[in-house]
Amino acid sequence: MRWENYTSLPEQYRNQRVFDGCGISGFINIDGSRVSGDKVIDMISILKERENGLGAGFAAYGIYPKYKDYYAFHFLFDTIAAKTNTLHYLGNNGTIIASEAIPTNTPTNIDNPPIIWRAFFDPKKSNNLEPDEIILKIVMEINANINNAFVMSSGKDMGVFKGNGWSHEIADFYMISGYNAYMWLAHSRFPTNTPGWWGGAHPFNLLNCSVIHNGEITSYGTNQRYLSSYGYKCTLFTDTEVIAYLFDLLCRKHKLPLSIATMALAPPLYDEIEKLDKKDQIILKSIRATYRSAMLNGPFSIVVGYSNPVPTMIGLTDRKKLRPLVAAISDDENTIYMSSEEASFKRLTSSNNNFSMKEIWHPKSGTATIAMLGKGLVRNGLEPSLMKLKSKYEGGLVNGNCA
Amino acid sequence: MAIVHEILNYFKVEINREQCKKCKRCVNHCSYGVLSFNGEKIVSDDQKCVACQRCAVMCPGNAIRIVQNESFLPPHGNYTRKIRNIIWAQSGDGGVLLAATGNDRPIRSIFDDLLLDACQVTNPSIDPLREKIETKIFFGRRPEKLTFVSDQDDLEGVSLKTKLMPNFEMDMPIMVGHMSLGSISYNACHAIYKAAKELNIVAGTGEGGLHPDFFEYAPNIITEVASGRFGVDLNYLHNAAALEIKIGQGAKPGHGGHLPGEKVSSLISQTRMIPKGSDALSPYPHHDIYSIEDLAQLIAALKEATRYKVPVGVKIAAVHNSAPIAVGIVRGGADFLTLDGFRGGTGAAPRIIRNHAGIPIELAIAAVDERLRQEGLRDQVTLIAGGSIRYSADLIKAIALGADIGMCAMPVLIAMGCRVCQQCFRGLCSWGIATQQKYLVKRLDVDIAKNRIKNLFHSWNEELKEVLGAMGIDSVESLRSNRDRLRYIGPNPHIAEILGVKHAGE
Numbered sequence: 001m002r003w004e005n006y007t008s009l010p011e012q013y014r015n016q017r018v019f020d021g022c023g024i025s026g027f028i029n030i031d032g033s034r035v036s037g038d039k040v041i042d043m044i045s046i047l048k049e050r051e052n053g054l055g056a057g058f059a060a061y062g063i064y065p066k067y068k069d070y071y072a073f074h075f076l077f078d079t080i081a082a083k084t085n086t087l088h089y090l091g092n093n094g095t096i097i098a099s100e101a102i103p104t105n106t107p108t109n110i111d112n113p114p115i116i117w118r119a120f121f122d123p124k125k126s127n128n129l130e131p132d133e134i135i136l137k138i139v140m141e142i143n144a145n146i147n148n149a150f151v152m153s154s155g156k157d158m159g160v161f162k163g164n165g166w167s168h169e170i171a172d173f174y175m176i177s178g179y180n181a182y183m184w185l186a187h188s189r190f191p192t193n194t195p196g197w198w199g200g201a202h203p204f205n206l207l208n209c210s211v212i213h214n215g216e217i218t219s220y221g222t223n224q225r226y227l228s229s230y231g232y233k234c235t236l237f238t239d240t241e242v243i244a245y246l247f248d249l250l251c252r253k254h255k256l257p258l259s260i261a262t263m264a265l266a267p268p269l270y271d272e273i274e275k276l277d278k279k280d281q282i283i284l285k286s287i288r289a290t291y292r293s294a295m296l297n298g299p300f301s302i303v304v305g306y307s308n309p310v311p312t313m314i315g316l317t318d319r320k321k322l323r324p325l326v327a328a329i330s331d332d333e334n335t336i337y338m339s340s341e342e343a344s345f346k347r348l349t350s351s352n353n354n355f356s357m358k359e360i361w362h363p364k365s366g367t368a369t370i371a372m373l374g375k376g377l378v379r380n381g382l383e384p385s386l387m388k389l390k391s392k393y394e395g396g397l398v399n400g401n402c403a
Numbered sequence: 404m405a406i407v408h409e410i411l412n413y414f415k416v417e418i419n420r421e422q423c424k425k426c427k428r429c430v431n432h433c434s435y436g437v438l439s440f441n442g443e444k445i446v447s448d449d450q451k452c453v454a455c456q457r458c459a460v461m462c463p464g465n466a467i468r469i470v471q472n473e474s475f476l477p478p479h480g481n482y483t484r485k486i487r488n489i490i491w492a493q494s495g496d497g498g499v500l501l502a503a504t505g506n507d508r509p510i511r512s513i514f515d516d517l518l519l520d521a522c523q524v525t526n527p528s529i530d531p532l533r534e535k536i537e538t539k540i541f542f543g544r545r546p547e548k549l550t551f552v553s554d555q556d557d558l559e560g561v562s563l564k565t566k567l568m569p570n571f572e573m574d575m576p577i578m579v580g581h582m583s584l585g586s587i588s589y590n591a592c593h594a595i596y597k598a599a600k601e602l603n604i605v606a607g608t609g610e611g612g613l614h615p616d617f618f619e620y621a622p623n624i625i626t627e628v629a630s631g632r633f634g635v636d637l638n639y640l641h642n643a644a645a646l647e648i649k650i651g652q653g654a655k656p657g658h659g660g661h662l663p664g665e666k667v668s669s670l671i672s673q674t675r676m677i678p679k680g681s682d683a684l685s686p687y688p689h690h691d692i693y694s695i696e697d698l699a700q701l702i703a704a705l706k707e708a709t710r711y712k713v714p715v716g717v718k719i720a721a722v723h724n725s726a727p728i729a730v731g732i733v734r735g736g737a738d739f740l741t742l743d744g745f746r747g748g749t750g751a752a753p754r755i756i757r758n759h760a761g762i763p764i765e766l767a768i769a770a771v772d773e774r775l776r777q778e779g780l781r782d783q784v785t786l787i788a789g790g791s792i793r794y795s796a797d798l799i800k801a802i803a804l805g806a807d808i809g810m811c812a813m814p815v816l817i818a819m820g821c822r823v824c825q826q827c828f829r830g831l832c833s834w835g836i837a838t839q840q841k842y843l844v845k846r847l848d849v850d851i852a853k854n855r856i857k858n859l860f861h862s863w864n865e866e867l868k869e870v871l872g873a874m875g876i877d878s879v880e881s882l883r884s885n886r887d888r889l890r891y892i893g894p895n896p897h898i899a900e901i902l903g904v905k906h907a908g909e
Contacts, residue, residue: 020525021525192525216525216875218522218526218874218875218876218888219881220885221803221884221886221887222880222881222885225805225884225885226782226884228776229776229777229781230779254548254549255551256548256551257551259561260551260561269537270537271535282563283563285541285572286549286567288541289567289570290545290548290549290565290567292540292541292545292782292880293782293884295878295881297875297876297877297878297881298875298876299526299527299875320529320534320877322527388559389560389561390559390560390561391561392560392561392562392563394563395550395564395566395567
């Protein structure tokens with residue numbers, strides 16, 4: 001592990017974004033049963049070809065049942081002063097229910113370890129702002145304006161653990177095995193810039209949305225400028241943060257159903273839309289016209305953890321599927337797995353004779369795979385965008401003369 | 404009182420006497436009265452030559468060459484030949500000098516100082532011949548967000564509640580700029596509208612009304628309501644894909660239209676609803692728009708008149724305060740906004756304005772896009788930028804800076820045969836483009852001109868796809884405002900700051 005660059009990139013790298021290749025893995029238990037992180041560690045650490053020891057991380061949903069009604073902040077600090085300032089700032093904006101160090105296995109020979117902290121927080125009531133909106137502002141403020149502090153995650157009953165090292169090292173460091181969660185996401189990376197930094201590792205999180213991402217967003221400039229209109233500051237020198245913010249904007253602020261939001265991010269081609277019936281054309285064209293700047297371009301495969309209100313795992317690739325994504329369902333149909341490589345599933349089945357996958361499949365390009373707590377596999381990533389969806393329109397696009 | 408001072412001619416007609424067959428075809432084709440036959444040979448009055456090349460192209464013996472007059476004025480780095488000519492011309496007739504086409508001063512083009520990004524290793528580029536790359540876009544206003552209501556009982560039941568304002572689709576992010584019937588000929592207009600229809604893009608009518616013959620092209624036409632209100636009646640308003648209120652034009656910010664009476668033929672007089680032969684000078688401001696709230700009223704009135712079926716927008720020239728003006732216009736209800744840069748073309752404008760007023764379109768796009776974003780309005784409107792988009796590289800860079808659509812007119816004229824002799828305001832265009840004289844208009848074959856325009860934009864669109872593919876982008880929507888994919892290599896880093904573009908190497 002690299003014991004440096006915790007809350008920000010070194011100055012000389014800040015005018016460039018970090019590009020990376022990555023391994024991504026995750027699973028969700030449909031019945032909500034919580035399992036230890038061992039399984040996801042196995043899934044991610046086998047993908048050795050996709051990491052170079054410069055960053056890895058985990059997101060776990062359902063790990064803080066005791067504090068499930070409060071926002072769980074996971075922080076990285078470089079200095080005691082940063083911790084004091086941040087907690088002071090938090091205290092001014094609400095009530096800190098509990099505040100403690102996140103247990104870690106810090107090697108004894110490290111003279112400058114990061115301060116890794118969590119706080120459970122209840123924001124002050126506001127008449128004109130939703131609590132989520134207050135938290136969003138707090139996260140933006142801390143990341144942009146409090147020196148030497150970084151918010152790793154800010155959702156409820158969940159947390160992100162990440163750092164600069166190999167995935168197995170990060171797992172050991174945070175003692176991931178000791179947490180029990182119903183949904184796990186894991187990421188390992190191969191960044192192009194050598195220093196790497198702890199905050200820049202994945203998952204990227206905002207509120208209850210965590211994103212693990214393999215690829216590069218070629219539409220970054222368009223997306224970033226679109227988000228800037230809504231007060232999202234892209235300060236993390238990586239393209240992945242725009243994905244997290246776009247999910248937040250579309251799903252939380254604009255309240256789009258998840259399946260519709262994924263269609264905005266990776267919409268069907270116009271040629272495909274033209275083949276559909278009038279009703280579906282109107283819906284999809286309305287989405288494309290309105291959310292033209294939210295569309296993600298470039299090679300990517302992402303797995304998103306989301307829990308507002310129902311915990312959900314979403315897998316999505318770019319429209320050309322220039323990055324891999326494989327999905328699987330367990331024999332008992334209770335667990336849906338996603339990974340950048342099938343090796344993750346093989347690792348699980350080969351190490352346990354009593355366990356096998358019912359089915360392993362390759363979701364189609366630009367088509368979301370959605371697994372929801374309590375509901376199961378809502379979309380398998382193989383059916384066309386609007387199939388299964390019983391869509392209607394009361395408004396929709398008014399076709400002009402040209403159409 | 405005119406006191407003519409002989410000005411050194413710029414051009415000379417060189418006739419190869421051995422190759423000349425004395426067929427006099429050149430004499431017939433020269434609309435500027437340069438060439439004549441003196442009974443023995445073809446002779447030229449070089450003072451009148453505008454280098455339009457018509458004679459040279461039409462000569463069956465290939466005997467004519469237009470060359471620069473090598474006769475030489477004493478050199479001076481500051482009082483250039485052009486400046487001396489301006490002074491002689493003005494001291495000769497005491498008037499405001501007219502000029503046509505766009506600004507001809509050799510001011511550095513910012514587009515030329517921008518470089519495009521391409522993929523290497525970490526992201527794969529896309530081959531447009533093998534993979535789909537989309538250039539379709541929507542034209543019109545969009546809501547800030549869509550409202551879908553989920554069915555309580557059924558997870559998969561959703562219904563779209565938002566009603567979108569009128570929008571139409573275009574197959575390329577390209578629009579033919581506004582050139583009126585009057586400034587250009589019937590055949591030129593016809594070729595442009597036909598091409599726009601076949602390409603499924605749009606073309607502007609300018610402020611000259613719309614001839615009833617062209618109503619069939621209405622789905623691909625944006626009509627203009629300008630300060631002169633020429634040709635504006637209910638038929639005009641109802642025969643358009645979109646309506647544009649023209650406040651200003653890049654070539655002459657702060658000015659109205661100038662159509663010299665020479666060009667007001669009976670056809671033009673009918674279409675514009677003005678007397679034949681009269682100068683069509685539209686007022687400088689709209690005399691019912693002296694402030695932003697007046698503009699909002701006209702936008703509302705036009706929407707009302709068209710029953711909210713077509714987008715209504717506003718065109719302004721790119722001037723120093725374009726950004727706040729643009730915000731006001733969008734808040735005033737405009738569905739689209741057209742920005743016309745200081746290099747934009749014209750059929751006739753005072754030279755002083757054409758050459759010295761306004762700002763470059765690159766800076767205007769950047770400033771307007773940024774300000775509209777700060778106000779949270781950018782994604783709701785369609786932003787069209789022109790003046791001057793010369794070729795696909797300019798189009799691509801304009802989109803990457805923040806425009807939805809690139810608007811151009813000069814390249815369309817050049818595609819039809821224009822040699823850029825810059826005499827449009829005289830109505831003598833020997834190529835049948837910027838003239839109303841029947842014998843000249845006939846020279847422009849509508850279908851050939853149409854096909855040349857189609858070929859031109861088809862090639863631009865293909866080049867756009869090539870660039871998108873190299874950038875690893877499969878839809879032009881992801882290029883718009885993607886300044887991240889541009890770098891600056893010009894001499895003035897402050898320009899890069901205003902553009903929001905990094906310097907090359909950063």
